[in-house]
Amino acid sequence: MDIVAAVEGSTAAIGYGLAAIGPGIGVGLVFAAYIQSTARQPESSRMTLPYVWIGFAVIEALALLGIAFGFIWQGNL
């Protein structure tokens, strides 16, 4: 019995993969809402644009935290 588990790699890859599901959908929702809003009310595009970037940033941060803590929990940092 030489090899018990032939699957190799780190759980951090699975963790990041899972952490990217939600932000992938969430950022898509934000941009989709902005595209539809701007098409209907073009005069509102300047008013809602800051919230596109804020929403994008706070949602994307969830995925990027998955990268950071993947390294941390792997024990590399």
Added chain:
Amino acid sequence: MDIVAAVEGSTAAIGYGLAAIGPGIGVGLVFAAYIQSTARQPESSRMTLPYVWIGFAVIEALALLGIAFGFIWQGNL
């Protein structure tokens, strides 16, 4: 029996990844709703903005709790 487990890392990474799915979608829904509402009724933007931040905070807290309890359940804290 040389190699027992070739997969390394912590289940905390998987836990955080799962915990980030819902908040990623949820925060996206909140910001998407605010962008569309503000575009249609610009005079409502000041009235609904506090609820964007409250909603964002309580949803994002779910993902950040995943980080905190990842460390706790790993036994590091």
Added chain:
Amino acid sequence: MDIVAAVEGSTAAIGYGLAAIGPGIGVGLVFAAYIQSTARQPESSRMTLPYVWIGFAVIEALALLGIAFGFIWQGNL
């Protein structure tokens, strides 16, 4: 009992597979919003097009990061 686990491969493949779920839906939402908006308000197509590409880029990046970190966490890089 020579072989205990016959499943082989890397967790990076699972990680990327998971990381492709969310961006797959998210980019679809962005393009769907642009198609519907442009069909209703054709004069808005030039105004909203930049946000289609920005949204596409930032969402697709989440999936491509899954490829990059799959290699990194596997220990090849």
